[in-house]
Amino acid sequence: MALSKISNDMFTTISSSSSKPIIINGDQSVSQRTTSVSASDGVYCTDRIKHTLSNDGAATITQESLSSGNAFTDGFANALKIDVTTADGSLSAAQKYHFRYNIEGQDIQHIKKGTASAEKLTLAFWVKATKTGTNIVRCYTADSDRSCSVAYTVSSSDTWEKKILNFPADTAGTVIADDNTVGMTFTWALAGGSNFSSGTLATAWASNTSANDFVGQVNNLDSTSNNFHITGIQLEIGEFSSTSIPPFQHESYGDNFTRCLRYYQDDALYSNSGDTAIMEGLLTNDGGNFRHLWKQFIVPMRAAPTIASVNWRDDTGSSTDASTQQGSQLVTYLTADVYGRGNVGSGDSDTNSIYFHGATYSAEL
Amino acid sequence: MEIKSVKKVNLTNKNVLDHYDLTDTNDKIHHVPLDPNNSDYQLILAWVADGNTIAEAD
Numbered sequence: 001m002a003l004s005k006i007s008n009d010m011f012t013t014i015s016s017s018s019s020k021p022i023i024i025n026g027d028q029s030v031s032q033r034t035t036s037v038s039a040s041d042g043v044y045c046t047d048r049i050k051h052t053l054s055n056d057g058a059a060t061i062t063q064e065s066l067s068s069g070n071a072f073t074d075g076f077a078n079a080l081k082i083d084v085t086t087a088d089g090s091l092s093a094a095q096k097y098h099f100r101y102n103i104e105g106q107d108i109q110h111i112k113k114g115t116a117s118a119e120k121l122t123l124a125f126w127v128k129a130t131k132t133g134t135n136i137v138r139c140y141t142a143d144s145d146r147s148c149s150v151a152y153t154v155s156s157s158d159t160w161e162k163k164i165l166n167f168p169a170d171t172a173g174t175v176i177a178d179d180n181t182v183g184m185t186f187t188w189a190l191a192g193g194s195n196f197s198s199g200t201l202a203t204a205w206a207s208n209t210s211a212n213d214f215v216g217q218v219n220n221l222d223s224t225s226n227n228f229h230i231t232g233i234q235l236e237i238g239e240f241s242s243t244s245i246p247p248f249q250h251e252s253y254g255d256n257f258t259r260c261l262r263y264y265q266d267d268a269l270y271s272n273s274g275d276t277a278i279m280e281g282l283l284t285n286d287g288g289n290f291r292h293l294w295k296q297f298i299v300p301m302r303a304a305p306t307i308a309s310v311n312w313r314d315d316t317g318s319s320t321d322a323s324t325q326q327g328s329q330l331v332t333y334l335t336a337d338v339y340g341r342g343n344v345g346s347g348d349s350d351t352n353s354i355y356f357h358g359a360t361y362s363a364e365l
Numbered sequence: 366m367e368i369k370s371v372k373k374v375n376l377t378n379k380n381v382l383d384h385y386d387l388t389d390t391n392d393k394i395h396h397v398p399l400d401p402n403n404s405d406y407q408l409i410l411a412w413v414a415d416g417n418t419i420a421e422a423d
Contacts, residue, residue: 040367303400305398306403308395
């Protein structure tokens with residue numbers, strides 16, 4: 001193609017996109033922890049999406065494989081699904097079901113929030129819900145405690161619909177800190193009590209008031225027939241419509257998975273016995289003194305991780321999960337920095353060596 | 366994650382705080398580093414601010 005045939009619009013679209021999508025795992029293809037879990041406060045199913053809730057209902061969260069529907073035909077093979085299993089049709093003031101996506105401050109500097117040059121934002125996603133009506137997404141910046149909420153409508157029950165939400169530029173407040181802490185949070189509501197909905201929806205950026213966050217939100221928890229599905233989450237810098245928004249930037253599974261590893265890694269499922277055993281570390285006994293962990297993470301983590309589900313055995317062949325054997329465990333403590341360097345403590349006083357086989361490591365925002 | 370209890374853990378044979386052991390309501394133990402940017406560490410700080418107490422090390 002001759003250069004004279006490339007329109008200015010094409011240059012504009014290219015320059016507005018970074019090399020990688022801002023939202024990691026927007027296609028919901030990576031689900032390291034589990035592909036199905038009962039909803040509880042702070043739980044994760046698909047990577048990077050944190051569920052925060054307090055209500056009298058119950059729900060099952062799954063990574064769903066798609067085989068039909070508009071999202072599938074648009075190229076999405078996976079979705080996050082929330083299936084209400086116990087209804088809560090009457091939420092008290094403080095009750096809610098939210099899920100959220102946190103962006104590191106250093107990954108969102110180019111929106112220039114808190115300056116005269118601040119950028120507008122467009123959030124797009126596919127959604128399918130049994131319950132029709134108004135739903136709310138809130139954008140929040142913790143550094144300045146400011147937020148802005150945008151409503152969208154689920155028009156047809158149990159039908160995939162693509163939503164394009166425009167957030168205004170925030171020229172006020174402080175700039176987002178250029179570091180690895182939470183810079184911006186997008187929160188989707190499924191339901192919320194009056195603490196989150198008794199005011200006036202904050203459609204312009206303002207100091208955060210909880211009562212203005214999710215005004216008008218329908219209660220997606222009010223029937224066990226209700227499901228809520230989402231995929232194709234995409235954040236663009238600038239203001240776009242359904243016709244102008246750039247295509248979802250699909251990454252290879254490998255690239256997407258590697259980006260998720262900054263926040264969560266799991267090698268606790270490696271076998272610790274028999275021919276398939278994989279040893280990651282050896283702690284030779286020295287009467288119970290601490291040793292150093294020399295594991296190297298595949299990708300450096302965002303922050304020093306929380307370690308759980310520790311998998312180990314001593315050379316007598318016994319094994320256990322330290323997470324359920326506190327008090328009798330051989331590995332009494334285990335810490336690591338962002339690279340995997342850290343300390344392992346052993347309360348074992350016999351002459352056996354201890355083999356470390358893996359754990360889960362979480363450095364989520 | 367909902368916190369059931371939190372306990373200090375010292376380096377073996379040393380009186381130096383190494384990390385916190387957080388036990389969640391499913392009785393699963395999480396080794397939480399003393400990193401202010403770790404979200405579980407932040408959760409513990411909020412839990413303490415709510416009036417809860419971290420148990421001393423053994």
